[in-house]
Amino acid sequence: MADETGSAWEDLYREAVPRVYRALLATLRDPRIAEDALHDAFAEGLRRPPLRSENLPGWLFRVAVRRARRHRWPFARLDPTVRSRADEIAALLDRLETGRLLALLTERQRAIVVAHYYLGLTHAETAQLFGVRAGTVSATIAQAIARMREGASHV
Amino acid sequence: MSDRIADIVRRDLDALPVLPQDRWLPPKSGSRRAWSALFLGIGALAVLTAAVVVGGALRASRSTALESVPPASRATTAPPLRITRQDVLARGQTLAARVDRIEAKLIGRDQLDAIGFGAAQGELFWVVAISGDVSAFFGSLLPSPSEIRHGVYLYDARSGLVVAGTAGTDYWPSRFDRLRDESLAADSRTFGATVVELRLPDIVVVRAPVDPGANSTRPLGEWTLRADADTAYTWTASFKGGNAFSLTEMSRFLTAGIAVEITIAGAKDVDGTYRLEHIRNFSR
Numbered sequence: 255m256a257d258e259t260g261s262a263w264e265d266l267y268r269e270a271v272p273r274v275y276r277a278l279l280a281t282l283r284d285p286r287i288a289e290d291a292l293h294d295a296f297a298e299g300l301r302r303p304p305l306r307s308e309n310l311p312g313w314l315f316r317v318a319v320r321r322a323r324r325h326r327w328p329f330a331r332l333d334p335t336v337r338s339r340a341d342e343i344a345a346l347l348d349r350l351e352t353g354r355l356l357a358l359l360t361e362r363q364r365a366i367v368v369a370h371y372y373l374g375l376t377h378a379e380t381a382q383l384f385g386v387r388a389g390t391v392s393a394t395i396a397q398a399i400a401r402m403r404e405g406a407s408h409v
Numbered sequence: 410m411s412d413r414i415a416d417i418v419r420r421d422l423d424a425l426p427v428l429p430q431d432r433w434l435p436p437k438s439g440s441r442r443a444w445s446a447l448f449l450g451i452g453a454l455a456v457l458t459a460a461v462v463v464g465g466a467l468r469a470s471r472s473t474a475l476e477s478v479p480p481a482s483r484a485t486t487a488p489p490l491r492i493t494r495q496d497v498l499a500r501g502q503t504l505a506a507r508v509d510r511i512e513a514k515l516i517g518r519d520q521l522d523a524i525g526f527g528a529a530q531g532e533l534f535w536v537v538a539i540s541g542d543v544s545a546f547f548g549s550l551l552p553s554p555s556e557i558r559h560g561v562y563l564y565d566a567r568s569g570l571v572v573a574g575t576a577g578t579d580y581w582p583s584r585f586d587r588l589r590d591e592s593l594a595a596d597s598r599t600f601g602a603t604v605v606e607l608r609l610p611d612i613v614v615v616r617a618p619v620d621p622g623a624n625s626t627r628p629l630g631e632w633t634l635r636a637d638a639d640t641a642y643t644w645t646a647s648f649k650g651g652n653a654f655s656l657t658e659m660s661r662f663l664t665a666g667i668a669v670e671i672t673i674a675g676a677k678d679v680d681g682t683y684r685l686e687h688i689r690n691f692s693r
Contacts, residue, residue: 264434267433268433271427271428271433272427272428275428276422276423276425276427277422279422279425279426280418280422280425285428288428289428289432292428292433293434293435296434296435297435298595301591301595302591302592302594303491303533303567305491305492305493305638320676323676343426346425346426347425350421350424350425351417351421352417352418352421352422353421355414355417356418365679367418368418371414371415371418371419372418372419372422384678384679384680385635385678385679385680385682386679386680387680390680399414402414
């Protein structure tokens with residue numbers, strides 16, 4: 255018997271990967287950590303699929319960010335190939351206005367800003383995904399924007 | 410400013426490179442091969458199961474809970490997602506004329522044999538155990554409905570439909586207690602705690618060792634736990650047990666100072682809370 259559900263999950267995951275991977279790059283600023291965290295989120299989805307009501311890219315993003323926060327994969331940083339790719343991404347982010355502005359934020363603020371502005375989640379959806387109240391999301395975004403606005407005059 | 414930020418975030422992040430397609434999926438590992446194996450085979454008991462399926466599906470179709478399945482995500486089609494513990498408990502309740510105790514566990518194919526449902530099709534299931542008057546469901550299938558004291562039902566976790574069922578004369582199915590609940594996170598931690606306060610509808614604050622794994626020095630601290638639709642509640646007193654689908658229903662038991670065993674997800678959420686996966690009393 256074919257693993258129909260597993261295939262369906264893989265199809266949905268593949269649809270979401272480009273946006274979620276970019277969101278992770280912008281948040282975590284390290285391609286190796288972003289890739290490993292994304293793989294962890296895929297495996298988590300196989301084991302414990304998200305609920306029907308959940309936004310799939312948002313779910314993948316949240317699980318991956320949480321995994322990344324728990325594991326920093328220090329050994330990956332010793333691999334010169336990986337390090338060089340991480341440096342390329344960091345350099346690219348530094349060339350982009352968004353990259354420079356996001357660098358002014360904490361990782362938590364980045365995650366919430368990226369979820370809201372890039373993945374297109376509403377405050378309520380972002381709050382649900384991160385397990386916080388909608389008011390906390392609004393406040394975090396307001397603080398982040400204030401910081402980015404202040405930074406925009408310098409970058 | 411926020412509109413401009415939205416624009417530049419979208420524009421700039423779309424310019425970031427995408428992971429090469431051959432690296433989208435994790436490298437095959439032992440666990441992934443094992444997962445693929447979950448989908449192999451249908452047992453010889455399928456015919457017997459089918460009889461129960463028909464009965465279960467007919468009864469379940471009467472349930473209003475079936476209509477409460479959340480709509481599919483707007484962003485996806487035919488998502489391979491599952492119903493929550495609260496959903497399946499609500500459905501299970503409709504199968505019994507009287508419920509004394511009811512619990513649910515999420516299992517994969519690898520545990521089907523342990524509960525006697527090896528022939529069922531699918532790969533992710535909720536097992537619902539009910540103690541009480543379940544004879545109506547099994548009355549036409551078993552010889553002595555008056556002696557039936559518990560029922561065990563297998564639900565497809567994706568569709569929410571009953572796919573098999575069995576009954577017994579014990580108050581509670583001991584086999585159910587031996588099942589591993591797959592709804593718990595891989596990094597779950599279980600430890601003893603004392604209830605400090607409830608903040609309904611979903612927060613319970615407990616006092617427990619700051620480091621529950623430590624053997625010697627165990628300073629105490631407060632843990633803020635958040636319940637959700639998958640949180641499991643176990644409340645037993647002698648052979649009897651309580652039923653709760655939410656922290657609000659559980660509130661009459663969770664008074665300040667009472668000792669409980671809690672299982673929480675390993676990682677703290679951004680707001681400082683931990684996901685409450687399971688809470689049970691110590692009087693068992």
